[in-house]
Amino acid sequence: GAGVSQSPSNKVTEKGKDVELRCDPISGHTALYWYRQSLGQGLEFLIYFQGNSAPDKSGLPSDRFSAERTGGSVSTLTIQRTQQEDSAVYLCASSYGQAYYEQYFGPGTRLTVT
Amino acid sequence: GQSLEQPSEVTAVEGAIVQINCTYQTSGFYGLSWYQQHDGGAPTFLSYNALDGLEETGRFSSFLSRSDSYGYLLLQELQMKDSASYFCAASNRDDKIIFGKGTRLHILP
Numbered sequence: 001g002a003g004v005s006q007s008p009s010n011k012v013t014e015k016g017k018d019v020e021l022r023c024d025p026i027s028g029h030t031a032l033y034w035y036r037q038s039l040g041q042g043l044e045f046l047i048y049f050q051g052n053s054a055p056d057k058s059g060l061p062s063d064r065f066s067a068e069r070t071g072g073s074v075s076t077l078t079i080q081r082t083q084q085e086d087s088a089v090y091l092c093a094s095s096y097g098q099a100y101y102e103q104y105f106g107p108g109t110r111l112t113v114t
Numbered sequence: 115g116q117s118l119e120q121p122s123e124v125t126a127v128e129g130a131i132v133q134i135n136c137t138y139q140t141s142g143f144y145g146l147s148w149y150q151q152h153d154g155g156a157p158t159f160l161s162y163n164a165l166d167g168l169e170e171t172g173r174f175s176s177f178l179s180r181s182d183s184y185g186y187l188l189l190q191e192l193q194m195k196d197s198a199s200y201f202c203a204a205s206n207r208d209d210k211i212i213f214g215k216g217t218r219l220h221i222l223p
Binding site for chain 2: 105
């Protein structure tokens with residue numbers, strides 16, 4: 001596809017379960033970002049991948065959150081032992097080269113922890 | 115720390131002009147971006163200013179003053195479809211952008 005894709009679009013899980021969220025960036029985009037957005041709020045930076053460099057994990061809220069990017073393309077965000085406060089929309093974005101100010105977002109995964 | 119301030123809500127009339135302001139405090143500032151997000155949708159990139167002055171793209175214009183740590187998005191000839199949230203975002207030397215909390219634009223017919 002031409003755009004950033006994310007799956008699943010919606011995920012309902014029970015408190016304490018682990019979840020995996022997937023992001024497929026635009027082909028050729030070297031940078032990949034994960035954000036979290038709570039209802040009516042701004043975008044909270046979580047993690048950033050650039051090429052083969054070590055990821056910038058400075059935004060991850062706790063050690064229950066982790067992410068990996070395989071082959072410089074697809075990324076998976078994993079949340080272990082989910083809590084109700086993890087409920088939010090998780091957005092993935094990618095950008096090309098040094099134009100990190102121009103990010104292309106996927107449709108997001110709406111996570112609901114019951 | 116790094117922060118951006120923008121009004122939480124703005125209301126304007128269809129056909130009119132509206133300006134959404136953004137002030138920022140960020141180290142290693144490179145430039146200011148603007149994004150639009152409709153309810154239930156993903157943010158979409160609108161514009162980027164690295165230099166002082168006005169950038170025009172159709173009905174939308176964006177302005178930056180680095181000396182004042184201030185920018186704004188100007189929307190002209192407002193249409194109902196422009197009802198959305200607008201985010202300013204500051205880019206810095208860390209290859210990341212920090213988003214403001216967003217301004218919800220309400221347009222009245």
